[in-house]
Structures are given as C-alpha cells and as structure tokens.
Amino acid sequence: MSIMLRSLLIGVSVFSLFFVTRRIRYSKMQIEYALFWILFSILMIVIAVVPEIIYWITAKLGVMSPANVVYLLIIAVLLIKTFMMTIELSVLENKLKDLVQQIAIDEKEREEKKSEME
Amino acid sequence: MQRCMKRGLEAMRLLMVIPAYNEEDNIIRVVNSIKEQYPEYDYIVVNDGSTDHTSRRCHREGFEIIDLPVNLGLAGAFQTGLKYAYRKKYDCVLQFDADGQHKPEYIESMLEKMEQGYDIVIGSRYVTRKKPASWRMLGARMITIAIKLTTGKRISDPTSGMRMFSKAMIKEFAVNMNYGPEPDTISYLLKQGASITEVQVEMDERISGTSYLNVTRSAMYMVRMLVSILFIQSFRKRDDKHVIMKRGG
Known part of the structure; x- marks a missing residue:
C-alpha cells in the first residue's frame, strides 16, 4: 500500500471520527448508531498503520494488489x-x-x- | 410536596418504574407483592409492546400501567416512565425489574441515601461482597475498570438494574437523548459531577423465563458499553436546554 493511500485512510478516518463525535456532543446522534462509525474508522486507521494485516490477507486470497x-x-x-x-x-x-x-x-x-x- | 418542607421518608414521593416486555409469568406476582407489602410506594408498569398477555393480565388486576403500542426497548420504555414521573412531579424514581430479581425491602435504605442528597443511588450486589468469578462478572468488572479509568470513581455493580434517581435526574433523563438506564450514562453523569452512591442489596435469580441476554448479545453489549464509556462519553456535552414542549391540558 502506498503512503498516499495510507495517509488518505487515516485522514478520512480521523475526519469521520471528528464528525461523529461532534454529532454526539450536540445530542444529534444516538450512541448505538455512532458505534459503527467509530469502530469502522478505528479499523481503517489500524489498517493504515499496520498494513501487514492487509498484506497477509492479500497473500492468502491470492489478490494482486493490497x-x-x-x-x-x-x-x-x-x-x-x-x-x-x-x-x-x-x-x-x-x-x-x-x-x-x-x-x-x-x-x-x-x-x-x-x-x-x- | 413543598421543597422547603423538611423531607421525611413519608414526604418523598417515590415512583417505581417497572418496564415489562413479555413478563406475563412474573409481573402479577412482582406488582402484587409491592402493592401488599409496600402500599406507600407508587408504581407504574410500562408495557413495552409485549406480544404475550402482560398487558391484559395487568389490566385485569387493575394495575397502574402504560401500554406502549410498539416495542421501544428498555431505554425507551424506561424513559416513558420517567416522562410520566416528571409530569406527575415525583421526587424520585426507582428503576425496578419486572422479572422478580429485585427485592422491595431494600428501597428504604436506598431512599435514605437519596435523602442525603445523592443524585443516583445504585442497588449494588457487591459493595460489601465479592463478585463471583464468572464470564458475566468479567464483563461487569471491565465496566467497573472503564468507569474508574475515565471518572476516577469506583462503581462496584455498574450493571445493576436497580437504580434510584433524584428529581433533577428525572428531568434530565426524561427530556434528553442518549440517557439510557445503562452504565455508560452513569459514567457520563459521574464525569459531569453527579453524586452517585451504592447500597448493598441482594437479588434473586430469575424465577421464570430466560434473560434476553445470550452470549452474542452480552458480547455486543460489552463492546458497546466499553467503547461508549472509554471513548464516546468524553465528547458529550451536557445540555439542559432541550426541554420537551409542555402539552397544555
């Protein structure tokens, strides 16, 4: 995975985390629904920071590009x-x-x- | 009751909110034991759109009951009870299970704490007793640790469903979003400076029916609680301005 893709993943995740927490802050979103976005964003950040997870899956699936x-x-x-x-x-x-x-x-x-x- | 009055035990108007979802086997026994042994406490059954005969049986017995036409879940059902309490100007509310695991003999000691000015009093199984080692208790322990980490305070039994709320809390729970009767709300309120204490109580095992919490649900519940307590709650802002419109008579 290129540095560009990884930083994009992190950037978008951080942005969506910020957005979701802001909605919660002003009581515009229920915690049950926010949970998905928070966990999803965290997953994306983890993937960007530790791309080895993706490399491993790539090898297992026999896909060309991570x-x-x-x-x-x-x-x-x-x-x-x-x-x-x-x-x-x-x-x-x-x-x-x-x-x-x-x-x-x-x-x-x-x-x-x-x-x-x- | 007037605020300025010296509030004795008799003066505090308590409403027991009993959310019931498909509890036809337990509800009659639970409410009748309250009515017979503790007629001084008011109660309201909130039937959360049950598909069994919960509603019909309660009406036949002449219980105080609010029927929700659709199922809202525990948080929605409990909030209905609090909106009712808020409208009827009760001084405190007790969250009470319909399945018979909570014992009304501990209400008095919880009320005493309430009189000392606490916002929330939790009927806790583990103030003086140790938690048994089981999977469910591991979950409860993790929530205790999460609350300790984020608020610095120790709640020994955060998942206890027997909680008493003060007049100020009634209003706050009645009108706001994200105020489910769950540990994450407790953690949030602790952080906001609410005073919360625990009273040692005993609880019975469920007498009839099974708890809706199976293994998957329990795990989901734990994830939700931990993420909520450790992460989400620190971003919340307390807003007391969202007051529902009062309906004219």
Whole structure:
C-alpha cells in the first residue's frame, strides 16, 4: 500500500471520527448508531498503520494488489451495513405505521364515546 | 410536596418504574407483592409492546400501567416512565425489574441515601461482597475498570438494574437523548459531577423465563458499553436546554 493511500485512510478516518463525535456532543446522534462509525474508522486507521494485516490477507486470497483488498474490505463492510439498515428501516416503518393507525383508531373511538354521551 | 418542607421518608414521593416486555409469568406476582407489602410506594408498569398477555393480565388486576403500542426497548420504555414521573412531579424514581430479581425491602435504605442528597443511588450486589468469578462478572468488572479509568470513581455493580434517581435526574433523563438506564450514562453523569452512591442489596435469580441476554448479545453489549464509556462519553456535552414542549391540558 502506498503512503498516499495510507495517509488518505487515516485522514478520512480521523475526519469521520471528528464528525461523529461532534454529532454526539450536540445530542444529534444516538450512541448505538455512532458505534459503527467509530469502530469502522478505528479499523481503517489500524489498517493504515499496520498494513501487514492487509498484506497477509492479500497473500492468502491470492489478490494482486493490497489496495484491492482494502477496497474489498470496505465494500463488504458497507454492504453488510446497508443490508442491516434496510432491515432496521423496515422495522421502523412498520412501527411508525402501527403508531399512526393506533392514534387514528383511538381518536375515532374517543369521538364515538363523545357522541354517545351527547 | 413543598421543597422547603423538611423531607421525611413519608414526604418523598417515590415512583417505581417497572418496564415489562413479555413478563406475563412474573409481573402479577412482582406488582402484587409491592402493592401488599409496600402500599406507600407508587408504581407504574410500562408495557413495552409485549406480544404475550402482560398487558391484559395487568389490566385485569387493575394495575397502574402504560401500554406502549410498539416495542421501544428498555431505554425507551424506561424513559416513558420517567416522562410520566416528571409530569406527575415525583421526587424520585426507582428503576425496578419486572422479572422478580429485585427485592422491595431494600428501597428504604436506598431512599435514605437519596435523602442525603445523592443524585443516583445504585442497588449494588457487591459493595460489601465479592463478585463471583464468572464470564458475566468479567464483563461487569471491565465496566467497573472503564468507569474508574475515565471518572476516577469506583462503581462496584455498574450493571445493576436497580437504580434510584433524584428529581433533577428525572428531568434530565426524561427530556434528553442518549440517557439510557445503562452504565455508560452513569459514567457520563459521574464525569459531569453527579453524586452517585451504592447500597448493598441482594437479588434473586430469575424465577421464570430466560434473560434476553445470550452470549452474542452480552458480547455486543460489552463492546458497546466499553467503547461508549472509554471513548464516546468524553465528547458529550451536557445540555439542559432541550426541554420537551409542555402539552397544555
């Protein structure tokens, strides 16, 4: 891995760490969600500082360039994350739908009770 | 209760918040024992969108209960109880498990500490006793060390779910984000200068049902807690201005 790629990894990771912690600082992000970005950034920094990890995987996989393994790793992690977010989003939308329906039905029942009393 | 009044044990209005998720086997027994033995304490069951008969059974018994239409998780359910306590102007809140492992006979000694002006009182299993050597205790020990490292203070039982919160804490927990009833919030508040103490209590093993914490979940929980305590909490800023809008009657 070139020095350029390594410093880029470190730079972007440090920047994203800074950004995430700032969001937490002003209570704009839940810790559960921040956790992924923090661990991911730390992983990238570790890879940049100790490229031997990547060299070892490169040799094992029989890939030509270590840089490709880095991309592969990042893409894999992001794919998994997107998939998990899709699941979370589905659950969330379903909950929202349940809530809206419940509020609407409660409101209707209250109106019915009110008109019964009149 | 008036603030200026000399606050005796009777004067402090305590609300026990009991989050319940699928606890149909335990909840009736737990709440009935509180109602029979300690009628002086108010309680509220927060049914966290249970899929079993928790809600129906509680309603049949005439318990005080808030039904959440969807499952929010422990933090969301507990916060519901605190919002209720905040609205009803309670002086302190006790976080209490629905599975019967917490014993109400220790509430009084926790209340005494609360009267001495502490913000949070933790019902701890290991103030005077040693922790048993087990995998779960290794996790608890690591959290204790992490809190010690970042705040300089020792919390012997950070994962205890039996905690009492003062009036100021009720408001803070009720209106803010990232205030789950977990060790990382304790660590954060310690760092912010909150006064926290522990009282020796005993706890029962779960009588019915299984804890939702399996091995993978426990490991995930530990990672989350350690990263949160060691790293995230030091970046947080305390903000008391985020007050929810009061609903007019």
